[in-house]
Amino acid sequence: VEALKSRVRAEMKAACPSADLPQVQALPVSQMLQARLASLVSESDDAEAENAFYVADLGEVYRQHLRWKALLPRIEPFFAMKCNPDPMVMRLLASLGAGFDCASKNEIQSVLDMGVDPSRIIYANPCKQNSFVKFAYNNNVRMMTFDNAEELYKIKRFHPEAQLVLRILTDDSKSLCKLGLKFGAPLDTTAGLLALAQELQLDVIGISFHVGSGCFDANAFGEAVIRARRVFDQARDYGFDFKFLDVGGGFPSAHVTEGITFEKVAGILGPTVNSLFGPDVRVIAEPGRYFVGSAFTLATQVIARRTVSNDVLTAAAAAGELDQTPSHMYYINDGMYGSFNCIMFDHQICEPKVLLRDGVYAYESGCINNDDHLGVASVWGPTCDSIDLISSKAVLPLMETGDWMYFENMGAYTITAASQFNGFRKSEIFYTTTEEEVVYHF
Numbered sequence: 001v002e003a004l005k006s007r008v009r010a011e012m013k014a015a016c017p018s019a020d021l022p023q024v025q026a027l028p029v030s031q032m033l034q035a036r037l038a039s040l041v042s043e044s045d046d047a048e049a050e051n052a053f054y055v056a057d058l059g060e061v062y063r064q065h066l067r068w069k070a071l072l073p074r075i076e077p078f079f080a081m082k083c084n085p086d087p088m089v090m091r092l093l094a095s096l097g098a099g100f101d102c103a104s105k106n107e108i109q110s111v112l113d114m115g116v117d118p119s120r121i122i123y124a125n126p127c128k129q130n131s132f133v134k135f136a137y138n139n140n141v142r143m144m145t146f147d148n149a150e151e152l153y154k155i156k157r158f159h160p161e162a163q164l165v166l167r168i169l170t171d172d173s174k175s176l177c178k179l180g181l182k183f184g185a186p187l188d189t190t191a192g193l194l195a196l197a198q199e200l201q202l203d204v205i206g207i208s209f210h211v212g213s214g215c216f217d218a219n220a221f222g223e224a225v226i227r228a229r230r231v232f233d234q235a236r237d238y239g240f241d242f243k244f245l246d247v248g249g250g251f252p253s254a255h256v257t258e259g260i261t262f263e264k265v266a267g268i269l270g271p272t273v274n275s276l277f278g279p280d281v282r283v284i285a286e287p288g289r290y291f292v293g294s295a296f297t298l299a300t301q302v303i304a305r306r307t308v309s310n311d312v313l314t315a316a317a318a319a320g321e322l323d324q325t326p327s328h329m330y331y332i333n334d335g336m337y338g339s340f341n342c343i344m345f346d347h348q349i350c351e352p353k354v355l356l357r358d359g360v361y362a363y364e365s366g367c368i369n370n371d372d373h374l375g376v377a378s379v380w381g382p383t384c385d386s387i388d389l390i391s392s393k394a395v396l397p398l399m400e401t402g403d404w405m406y407f408e409n410m411g412a413y414t415i416t417a418a419s420q421f422n423g424f425r426k427s428e429i430f431y432t433t434t435e436e437e438v439v440y441h442f
C-alpha cells in the first residue's frame with residue numbers, strides 16, 4: 001500500500017506543476033480558502049478581489065481513486081470528463097491510469113493532447129455527428145457506443161473498424177437525471193440492432209448502460225448488470241462473442257453518506273458482475289461525479305444586500321416564489337448562469353455557509369458569536385434574471401456586503417456548464433492536495 005501511495009504521489013507531483021499549469025499547494029481546504037482571502041486584501045484590482053473562486057482538492061480525487069481500486073478492483077474507471085474537465089483533475093486521473101469517457105470531438109482532442117493512448121478513450125455518446133466519427137477514425141479512437149440503427153449506418157460509413165458497444169436501456173427511475181429519456185436501446189430492439197450490425201459486418205464488442213446520474217438506489221446497478229447479461233447471451237445468436245461490459249456512471253460522490261453510498265453500490269455491483277461474467281470479460285465504468293463531486297469548494301462574496309420590506313415579502317410570497325419570508329436578500333458573485341447551473345441541470349441543493357464575516361474567518365464556526373441571531377435569507381446570483389436564485393431559505397447570520405460565503409461539494413456539473421451570461425466571468429480555481437488518512441486496503 002505504501003509503495004503504491006508514494007508512486008501515485010510522485011505521479012501527482014509530476015502531473016501537476018508545469019509551465020502551463022498552476023501551482024498546487026498542500027494545505028487543508030480551509031487554509032487554502034483563508035490564504036486566498038488574505039491575498040485578496042492586497043489585490044490592487046478591485047474586480048479581481050471580488051471574483052468568486054474555487055479551491056480544488058486533488059487529494060480528494062486521489063482518495064476516490066484509491067477507494068475505487070479497493071472496492072471495485074475488477075472495474076476500470078473511464079472518467080466521464082463532461083462532469084468536470086478540469087485540466088489538473090484530468091492530468092491526475094491520466095497519471096493514475098484512468099481511461100476517459102468522451103462525448104465530443106473536443107473532449108477526445110483534449111485527452112489525446114495529454115498524451116493518453118486512444119485505446120484509453122470510449123466515445124460514449126450514442127448519437128454522434130458525422131465529422132466527429134471521422135475524427136475518431138482518423139485518431140484511432142475505436143471504442144464507441146450506439147443504441148439505434150441509423151447510428152450503425154453512420155459508423156459503417158465513417159468508422160467501419162470501430163469497436164461498438166451497444167447501450168441498453170435500464171430502469172433509471174431511481175435517479176435524479178434520467179438519461180433513459182434520451183438514450184438506451186429497449187431490450188425488445190436489441191435483436192434487430194445486433195442483426196443489422198452482423199449484416200453490416202460491424203464489430204460489436206459488448207454492452208453498456210447508465211443507471212442515471214445521481215442514482216439513489218444501489219440495486220439499480222445489479223438489475224442493469226442482469227439485463228446486460230441477457231443481451232450478452234442474445235448476441236451469440238448473431239455471431240458475436242462479447243468480451244466487454246461498460247457499467248456506466250451514476251456512482252455517488254464521496255459526500256453522499258446517506259441512502260446510496262459507493263460502498264453499497266460496490267457491494268452489489270462487484271459480486272453481480274463476478275457471478276455473471278467470467279474473467280475473460282473486460283469491465284469498465286464511466287464515473288463522473290464520483291471522482292470530483294466532493295473535491296471542489298466554491299467561495300463567493302456578498303456583493304449586495306437588500307433588506308426586504310413587508311410589501312416585497314408579501315408580493316413574493318403571493319407569487320409563490322419564496323417558501324418562507326426572508327428578511328434579507330443576498331446577492332453573490334456567482335450564480336445560476338455560472339457555477340450554480342447545477343441547481344437547474346443537476347437538481348442540486350446548494351447550501352451557503354459563512355466564510356468571512358466582518359473580516360473574521362468563520363470556516364468551521366459558521367457564525368462568529370454563539371449568540372448571533374440566525375435568520376432565513378435568500379441568496380441570489382449576480383445577473384439581472386430572477387431565475388438566478390441559489391437558495392430561497394438559507395439559514396445565515398446577518399451578513400454585510402463584502403463578507404464571503406462558501407459552498408461545499410461543488411465539483412460535479414458546475415463550472416463545466418457555466419456561462420458568462422450578463423458578462424460575468426467564470427470563477428477561478430486554486431489547487432491543493434490534502435492527504436487525509438487513507439483507510440482503504442488492498
Ligand code: PLP
Nearest residue numbers: 080213249250251286287288289
Ligand atoms: N456516462 C455517460 C454516457 C453520461 O452521459 C454521464 C453523465 O451524464 C456519465 C457517464 C457520468 O455520470 P455520473 O456523473 O453520474 O457518474
